Amino acid sequence: MSSTLPASVASAVERIRAVLGPAGCLEDPADVEPYLVDFRRLYRGATPLVACPASTADVAAVLAICHELGVAVVPHGGNTSYCGGATPHESGDEIVLSLRRMNRVREVDAGNFSLTVDAGCLLTEVQAAAEAADRYFPLALGSEGSCQIGGNLATNAGGLNALRYGVARDLVLGLEVVLADGRVIDGLSSLRKDNTGYDLRNLFIGAEGTLGVITAASLKLFPRPRTVEPAFVAVPDMGAAVQLLARTRAATGDAVTSFEFLPRIAVELTTRHVPGVADPLDRPYEAYVLCEVSTARDDPALRSLLEGTLEQAIHDGLALDAVLAESLAQRAALWRMRESVPEGQRAEGASIKHDVSVPVAALPRFVAEATAAVLAIVPAGRLVAYGHVGDGNLHFNVSVPLGEDGTAFLAHAEAMHEAVHGIVRRYRGSISAEHGIGRLKREALARHKGHVELEVMRAIKQALDPKGILNPGKVLPEPDAGR
Numbered sequence: 001m002s003s004t005l006p007a008s009v010a011s012a013v014e015r016i017r018a019v020l021g022p023a024g025c026l027e028d029p030a031d032v033e034p035y036l037v038d039f040r041r042l043y044r045g046a047t048p049l050v051a052c053p054a055s056t057a058d059v060a061a062v063l064a065i066c067h068e069l070g071v072a073v074v075p076h077g078g079n080t081s082y083c084g085g086a087t088p089h090e091s092g093d094e095i096v097l098s099l100r101r102m103n104r105v106r107e108v109d110a111g112n113f114s115l116t117v118d119a120g121c122l123l124t125e126v127q128a129a130a131e132a133a134d135r136y137f138p139l140a141l142g143s144e145g146s147c148q149i150g151g152n153l154a155t156n157a158g159g160l161n162a163l164r165y166g167v168a169r170d171l172v173l174g175l176e177v178v179l180a181d182g183r184v185i186d187g188l189s190s191l192r193k194d195n196t197g198y199d200l201r202n203l204f205i206g207a208e209g210t211l212g213v214i215t216a217a218s219l220k221l222f223p224r225p226r227t228v229e230p231a232f233v234a235v236p237d238m239g240a241a242v243q244l245l246a247r248t249r250a251a252t253g254d255a256v257t258s259f260e261f262l263p264r265i266a267v268e269l270t271t272r273h274v275p276g277v278a279d280p281l282d283r284p285y286e287a288y289v290l291c292e293v294s295t296a297r298d299d300p301a302l303r304s305l306l307e308g309t310l311e312q313a314i315h316d317g318l319a320l321d322a323v324l325a326e327s328l329a330q331r332a333a334l335w336r337m338r339e340s341v342p343e344g345q346r347a348e349g350a351s352i353k354h355d356v357s358v359p360v361a362a363l364p365r366f367v368a369e370a371t372a373a374v375l376a377i378v379p380a381g382r383l384v385a386y387g388h389v390g391d392g393n394l395h396f397n398v399s400v401p402l403g404e405d406g407t408a409f410l411a412h413a414e415a416m417h418e419a420v421h422g423i424v425r426r427y428r429g430s431i432s433a434e435h436g437i438g439r440l441k442r443e444a445l446a447r448h449k450g451h452v453e454l455e456v457m458r459a460i461k462q463a464l465d466p467k468g469i470l471n472p473g474k475v476l477p478e479p480d481a482g483r
């Protein structure tokens, strides 16, 4: 491949080989292949080299070389992004920088309720390190066995516990970041309070690798939950779900950790396609909520509080039926159903996805309007609108009509995105609540963000990455896009 490469890229490859050695360079096509395609298989790129640094100094050296030569670099975590953020461009001129060898837990400070980890640690490894110190790291996603904490921070991941503990950004105390030119910001403080000027770390969180490479993070820990009570509740509709959320938060002293909405079709897709998933209730209902309450105390009263709340909700018509988990295995089964929805939907065929958020109270109106809008475009489309209702975040997805061709259905994607995002805008919502922008939603971002916001984003990019080598073609739209 290197014979057809621009001279600058060939030179960068050669110099990176010299710095990282064979253990830090993947070039064999079979080794490189997994880095070329995104999780949803929307994009296939090419690269002459996957650089796998083993230390922050290595990352700094790679970026210094690429900066000097003007060669693009694509940071790559666990490759679970839904927006093609970690996939190199088809041109084959971009170097992929994988953090996978940087997977050390640097320090756990149980007394300070904090830990410091390399960016390439899997999210499950971070959770396990906290648990080993009798602490809790609350970020939890369906992809937690594959995604890396660096990727979680670069995408500002949300997940299943954001309602109580916040999104990834809220869990960060400090970051170590390598800038585009190889300089290192050593911001690995584990302070709760530090008002000394601009909050630089928050620039890199959610920047999807366009402003710097996160190499390590200091993260907040919490007391480990000792009492955890999940309930699977049948509800009449989204309106009832939203009322039940407010009621359960108040009744349990804000002990609700997760509050996930599942329409009937989500239960059908998971029970049909994912082995081992079963409907926990003995008859079908229109919609469900998977609600979990927890405390850091041994608190037998929490279960009766939840039971009482649900009994009253059934009496008032906000809930129709409910089952509380009797064992850890039952809890795991409930969560397996929730976490399998993407898998069930994928197995059912093509789907058009929206990851949106609106204020929680506006969800019922949003769902009614957005449903009408997508069915006006594809009348037999099957709505799979599920997700983190406690955060006002819905995965408002539409599956291909039964028996219809996926490609013809996907031709409606742009029209559906326009329609749904237009409604999101009216509610002052977000067109990407937790999955980021990547390559997929750049044009949509141009329509969604104000002129001034985009100008400031571009000014920040110019200041931190003047040569535009970090993840080009991601996040920031072209200057005249969507206008």
Ligand SMILES: Cc1cc2nc3c(=O)[nH]c(=O)nc-3n(C[C@H](O)[C@H](O)[C@H](O)COP(=O)(O)OP(=O)(O)OC[C@H]3O[C@@H](n4cnc5c(N)ncnc54)[C@H](O)[C@@H]3O)c2cc1C
Binding pocket: 039, 074, 075, 076, 077, 078, 079, 080, 081, 082, 084, 085, 086, 099, 119, 140, 141, 142, 143, 146, 147, 148, 149, 150, 151, 152, 153, 154, 155, 156, 157, 158, 159, 160, 208, 209, 210, 212, 213, 214, 215, 342, 434, 435, 438, 471, 474
């Ligand atoms: C089954 C499943 C369930 C999911 N559930 C959720 C969910 O509930 N909530 C949610 O928010 N997301 C969810 N996701 C999406 C995805 O897992 C998250 O976006 C995750 O945070 C991405 O992490 P990653 O390590 O895979 O990053 P990658 O996909 O490798 O990269 C994502 C972006 O971050 C950049 N990047 C990666 N590492 C670094 C670094 N060290 N420094 C700078 N930039 C970097 C990449 O360039 C890219 O732009 C889910 C995905 C799947 C497949």
